[in-house]
Amino acid sequence: MDLSLNADQVAILDSLESLTRPYAGVSLHETGFSLTDGALDRELQQGGFLDVASDPDLGMVTAAIVVERLARLPQATRAALASIIAPILKLNTQTPFCIVAGDQLQRPLRFLGAGATVVVVTDTVSSFTATASQVRAEPDALYGYPVGTLVEMPSDREEHDVGSDVFMTHWRIALAAESAGLLAAALDSVCAYTAQRHQFGRPLASFQGMRHRLAEAKVRTNGVYWLAIRAGATLNPADAALAAFHAQESARQVVYDLHQFMGGMGMTLEHPLHLWTYRLKLLASEMGGRGNNALAAARSIWG
Template sequence: MQVALNEDQRAIRDALDALARPFEEAPMHEAPLVAASPDFARALAESGFLDVACDPDLGTATAGVVVERLARLPFAVEAATRAFFAPLLEEGSGPVCLVEGTRTPRLVRFLEPGACVIVLEEQGVTCFTAGEGQLQPEPDSLFAYPMASLLEIPEERTALPITPSEARTRARAALAAEAAGLMAAALASVCAHLSERTQFGRKLATFQALRHRLAEAQVRTNGAYWMAMKAAATLDPADAALAAWHAQESATSTVYDFHQFLGAMGMTLEHPLHFWTYRLKALIGELGGRGASAAAAADALWG
């Protein structure tokens, strides 16, 4: 299938890049563990980019483009779940979170009062609006996302017109698109550092051992991107499971390499690399992790 961007998608991507341009610069030197911009989140919500999937001519294929581009920013914004589930939700809702099962307490990305929480269970998919008494903010989370502990899931929830299988497919496609953007941004950040840093009288980027591992990281990142775009376009269970598995598997190896390439600085918060790699660490464990994604891909392909 053709997964290259069409004219409409390129126009949306360019418009989104223009909106995000003032927020592309990452904080340096004593960078915070979690970087968020209420101003950008507000501008993004008002722009309508997260609702592109509601347009049948754009759909989730374009939502994948939006999610991937936004994941490249140092400032964390809730986009993936909202963009892929927007056609099923009320217009104008706040951050959208997804949890599997009703186990509590649990850490949830972007959870805040007023957030729409989608609950995915085997018997169906429901949602509710989180209240202050149902969550506990976790400002010291190590995953570079705004996070909170979900303390309670109410018995009364609104049913969503989607099957659990369809919801998992959307969630995996969203995860893959977000991970692809995070990997691309992390790789670009590492390449910039290696091109500037000198050791033994040479730029680090000229060392063959590093170049080989960077090339492998580039191949993995490219693969994650195209598989995510295919999954977003088809919403096929096998495509989505494979895209999520490849993204989680690739992130596992590239995150280790990226921090090693930065040496001692990679172990501190002085460099913005952690904005992307720490978020990848969170995504690696979501939706059951690599094992669940691989098993889902096998089931979808071979039954």
Template sequence: MDLALSSDQIAILDAIDSLAKPYAAAPTHEAGFAMVSDALDRELAEGGFLDVAFDPDLGAVSAALIIERLARLPYAIEAAASALVRPLLGDDVSRPLCLVMEGKHARPIRFLKAGATVIVTGHETVSSFTVSQDQARAEDTLFGYPMGTLLIDPATVAMPCPDVSPEAVLVRWRVGLAAEAAGLLAAALGSTATYVTDRQQFGRPLATFQAIRHRLAEAQVRTNGVYWLAMKAAGTLDPGDAALAALHAQESARATVYDFHQFLGAMGMTLEHPLHLWTYRLKALIGALGGRGAQGLAAADAIWG
């Protein structure tokens, strides 16, 4: 298997890095629980970065690479659904896209606002509708995403998408979750490693203590694993691969987020350090799609039947 990026993928990521450079620095003062940038979102859309999966020569792997890279930014960007699920529906679907499991619409939904497209995935059907002003309410949550609640039952307004299968949506949803988690883990790990390298305690940097180094090394191994499982699943679009990637992403987030905050000491309990801009998004992803248990069952069902 050739794991090297193609010249097109390298060029796309270079362009992403250049475009996102003004947004790469985390704020030095308290930033709240979520940061968004309409300007960045607009530039990504105008540049066609969220449309790469419409091109069969670039496909889902290129989309997953973009999702992973954008997740490293301190800003929350609706990229996963737009880049991976929207190609199933058509390029005329309005953004942001909000993915909802049938019967789970009462829970806070990421990026939900007026004008968003809600994709409802059931056991046998997929349906969608565009949210109007009176159908959604913004919610103030601890998660690192803008969240909203639907004020209606989607079944009363959603129209069926007869050419889209629930399995195809779920596969791409899980791939997007894993790719986004990989980027968030990489950024959170990098932020933590920088802090413990600079922070002096007991006359030496915290990063020189063996216990911390071992835990950070484990986090790096997990982060790498999430990345490669996400890329494999994007390449195969296999239900089993996608479920395993999402499972490992959610389990790795659960296993590492607590350590990251503990290593920052008191700073990890405040909003003065930007670590929460990545870890609190991971907390939201941990419970997505039914959480780890649902991913494990989906993986077992796909692999063993």
């Protein structure tokens, strides 16, 4: 299996690097709980980076690669939902949308607000446009995304001609690809800090116990990335469920270690680690969490 990027993927990532460089270099001193940038979202849309999955020469693998790279930015973007899920529902990628599994209410949903499209996944896939009376704003939520809470679910919804199994496969790929980028960015941030921070006359990163745990975090991060890429290539429900499960399980273990290595920073706002780890915490609870994805993988593999 050839794991190297093809010429088109290299060119896309080079263009993406040029576009996002000014946003990656933004000042991160006390940015608050979440960071978004409408100009970044517009540039990604206008540049066609969110449409690569619809190109038969690029496909879902390239979309997953783009999502992973964008997730490394400190800004939370709608790239995962817009590039991987919107095409199968034929949704307008310029309109924010969010996903709720089942008829769950009183649960924080990323990118939910008045006017957003809410996709409801049960035995079927349906959607509706949220009104102000159906949404409770959560301006002080600690999730790293702009979130809202759905307080009312209308029964009159538009039905989509997409099976729930197909939808869940795409949702899991999107979650795994975004988680891989978040883990990579958080780990890079911690490695840079522990290489500079000295204790007992040595950099923290030089202590063997810490190096072992950083290495394990790197192995897990790489695993999440490659499982996401495999699921994007095969579109197999079992591959997607395994990728989502490993992403959520890795987030649970790695995020704990990363905050511990920072001595608690990242739980507070003087360091930007929270911009990645708090997003991971919300992603780790989607679709019922890692337990549900583990069960989905087992059922897909063994029936």
